[in-house]
Amino acid sequence: MIPSAGLRDAEQGGKLPHSDPEMSNLHPILLLVILPVMALAAPERPYFNDKKAPENRKDLEAIQKTLTSVLPKAREATVCIDIGEGSGSGVIVSAEGLVLTAAHVAGGVGKELTVILEDGKRLKAESMGLVSTTDCAMVRITEKGTYPFVMMDRENSTKLGDWVFSLGHSGGFDKDRGSVVRLGRLVRMAETTIQSDCTLIGGDSGGPLFDLEGRLIGIHSRVGEVLAQNMHVPIQEFLTHWDEMTRGEFVGDGPFAKKPETGKxxxxxxxxxxxxxxxxxxxxxxxxxxxxxxxxxxxxxxxxxxxxxxxxxxxxxxxxxxxxxxxxxxxxxxxxxxxxxxxxxxxx
Amino acid sequence: MNARFFPILLALDLTTASYGVQSLEGDLRKNGDAVVSIFEDQRAVLQRSSAVIREGRKDLCYGVVISADGYILTKASEVQKISSLSVIVNETKYDNAKVVATDPTWDVALIKADAQGLFPVSYAPSADLPQGTWVVANGASSTTRRRALVGIISAKPREIPASGGAALGVILKKDSKGLEIEAVNEKSGAQEAGLQKGDQITALDGKKVSKIEQMAEFMKDKKAGALVKVSIKRAGKEQELDVRLAAKGELFDEKSRNDQMSGRFSQRRTGFPRVIQHDILGNEESVGGPLLDLEGRCIGMNIARADRAQSFAIPVEDLKILAEQLTKNAAH
The missing domain is CATH 2.30.42.10 (PDZ domain)
Incomplete structure (x- = not known):
């Protein structure tokens, strides 16, 4: 995807960020030179995703190598969201500090929150819109800055069985530990829920699920009683309701967030x-x-x-x-x- | 760290299939047979260099074979107070295995089985591996076959402080002159050492104490697992007992919400000087065995299943030192 010059302004207006992270900071003249190189460097679907299961040591090493190479950037953009009486996780998806999380973490529209970066830096933030029926929410870091962010899988290109990894501040923020990474496969896919065998626990809610190209494909939502049941909201669901969320709307009527009652x-x-x-x-x-x-x-x-x-x-x-x-x-x-x-x- | 955090909601019923739902067959999942079968080389190492520690027919936990003549490391708190231990290595069962030395700080015990010609693990040079590195550990086991479970290194190596600080596990009588014991916690080191209601604590590690503040000051920098010499007066007689300190948070049965969704986890899961963390799912019985890298080398020993999403292992650097020290202690 070649970003056009106008998109960066649109981004600041709260619209869908379309530009490539490496691109957005480059001087326009440089783009001409850099573009062909970037095109070559564009991520490809890892070959092991098209195998039913890894077949040999080489496949295992390829999974490991791909994971360790995309992990640092994913980790940088993964945040803890402190809501006062508890905490969840989230992930930054634009340089201006737009954060995706779960509706049951944001808890409502227009709430004051604190976003904690991997290095422990605490930033003021507020919740924007949410989709209470499927557990999507958007949060905005209100302090000005340029934040590390990840790309989303806009093409909805992940398939059942793809290797994925989850990040999140399991059990709350712990600077010595950092966010916790878990590896798994996509084991179940439905329209508004995807399931992986990356084990989640309280505190992970709202955290990111990535494919092995390092693209965001889902947000942690809930778990089943069986350890292997870990549910995420697919990123497609966020994209569908993107404009409503940027406008700060409360979409739907639960169960993941309770609509404020008039008169209260x-x-x-x-x-x-x-x-x-x-x-x-x-x-x-x-x-x-x-x-x-x-x-x-x-x-x-x-x-x-x-x-x-x-x-x-x-x-x-x-x-x-x-x-x-x-x-x-x-x-x-x-x-x-x-x-x-x-x-x-x-x-x- | 936050004392509380936002719990993940328990799932709504998602079993009623709707259109377009796709599901991956069990064999192909991360720990499904098709995937785990690629780890046959590492499983073979578990087959010959890990041990199943049993009491009668009940599996207690696993162990790491560290010598050809039957020395095996395991998690101490899982084998404590068991009078008749047996050990299975490969397909052979060895009865009358004995705990010959323990390290309370790391919660590691050295077991001696009457065996010859075992294959000790080969140690990896370092446990300092990047997050995302494959690791392999013991899964459910039969009497003849070890099974492998796979996962990755999932967080930074670090100390796990004792939950709630270290404690003897006694409740002191209020308004009493001196430090009189009112009650002893059942899971505590105080109970193991034989402290009783009515005992008067007079000194800790030889330092005289008579006020609760002095005791708190003494406990402040202590670690769970450490031994403390407790001097007491019982029925007018002076006595001295070695008491193991426990993590305060582990003396009580209170379960957090995260614990409730974590299945079976280790009773002792905090108070370790240093651990590496991985995402292999097991239960409290799946600890004690070796953690292997793809080369089949031992990068550590599984010491706790902390919760649904986090498992801890003692790094190989520390494990080697423990193995040496405990073997030396056992010889004396």
């Missing part, structure tokens, strides 16, 4: 009406969304999402229609000066 939102402040209009803030809850956004005692709320606030009922009625995670703009007076604060509703 939480702002964290107490008010009293002001004779001359607006609502005076009498109390701000500690660690509440209101406090985090900068609302202070004594501020006067004027409008929520453009709607005038005259009484406490006005505010309550508006909040009743909203759900945790919803964004809102609060127009208020701070020491008499008008200001607009943006915040997200928390969960009650």
């Amino acid at each position: 939102g939480f702002l964290g402040l107490a008010t009293e009406p002001r004779p001359e209009g607006g609502l005076k803030v009498t109390k701000v809850g500690r660690e509440s969304p209101a406090e985090k956004a900068g609302v202070k005692e004594g501020d006067v709320l004027l409008k929520l999402n453009g709607k005038v606030l005259q009484s406490r009922e006005d505010l309550q009625n508006l909040l009743k229609e909203m759900a945790p995670g919803d964004k809102m703009a609060l127009e208020l007076l701070k020491k008499g000066k008008p200001e607009t604060l943006e915040m997200k509703l928390g969960e009650r």
Whole structure:
């Protein structure tokens, strides 16, 4: 695939990253020279995948050699996702820090998370959209940077029996250990689930499954009671819902994530009406969304999402229609000066 | 490290076949017969240089043959307190095998079987292998045939600290003057050594202790498996006992969610000075045997199945030293 010049900008806009990792950092002039070489270096389907089973020592060594050569890059892009009360795994798929994970790890839309790189570096991140029916989710690292990332298998070219490997922070992040690699084969394939014999455990959820060309082919989702049952969401399912996820949508109605309920939102402040209009803030809850956004005692709320606030009922009625995670703009007076604060509703 | 982590959800029922579902036959899976049959050379090494350690007809674990005249290394905690051990190497059974030396720190025991002409493992020069390297270990075994299981090196070599720190395994009486034992944990070294309710602890390794803080200070840098000389006063008489320290986290039967999905794992699975990690699935009985590379050389000894996804082996460098030391100890 030859990347066109426009694609990199599109990537920054949150669209599907199409460009080759080696290409994206190159000066355009260099491309002319480098392209033929890159074309030659394009990964080929390893020959052992077309054998029913390895036949001799040479085949085993070929599997080992291929795995050890693609592992370092895959490992660099594999992350731990700390969600406060626990952790899962994920994988970076664009230089800007787009991360794919499982919906049951992200837990919802617009949540604050921490992404931990292999070297232990902790980065701020937030969850984007998710598909709650099949366990897909997208997370964005919000700190600016250029991150190591992996390519996805867009052509859906893996076949039953292909050799694959899984990475993940089994049981949580452990810097001395690093992420854990397991080798296996694709043993079962269905439309929204693929199964491998790479053994998974808690903490691996959301981590990547790779083919032996080092391309991302799935995200760890769940396990069966039998040790050999390890389920992954195929990357195709992510590609199908890519735009919805980049827009921050909550797709479907479970079971892998619970849709926020309207009326369950939480702002964290107490008010009293002001004779001359607006609502005076009498109390701000500690660690509440209101406090985090900068609302202070004594501020006067004027409008929520453009709607005038005259009484406490006005505010309550508006909040009743909203759900945790919803964004809102609060127009208020701070020491008499008008200001607009943006915040997200928390969960009650 | 996080104390908690996100559990993988248990699977929904996926057995009802829908259109387009493809499934790979069992023979062709990673540890299916067709794949494992390519590891026949390595299996042959297991056949002659690994041992099946048994109590009567029950397989306890495996062992590493380290000498022609019947010295075998195995996992100590799996053979402890067993009075009549037998050993199978290749197709021959040797009764009355004896534990002749142990190393509590590494949880390794040296067994002597009355055998001649065995084939000891040949040691690999180093266990420092890249992740992704093939490894082979003992799988379910019959009396005449060893089976191989295959996997790869899956994480960095490292120390596995004792879960929860090291502990004697006693509960001290509150509000008592001095350190009086209120209860002894059943799985602890304190129980093995014979500490009892009512004993008064007076010194640890010869250092006088009378307060719980002094005891905690003493235990702080200790490792699970180490032996501590515990001086006690019982019914007015002074005594000294050697007590093995256990990992606090392994004294209790609490199972984490990850443990619940891990099948059978090793009772002692933490507190090792250094391990290499691989992804061969087994159970608590599949430890003790050699871990082989594709050349059939011994790169370590399996010491713990930690959980569903992680198995530990003692690296060959340390194993060689252990073999020498334990053989020397046994001779004295």
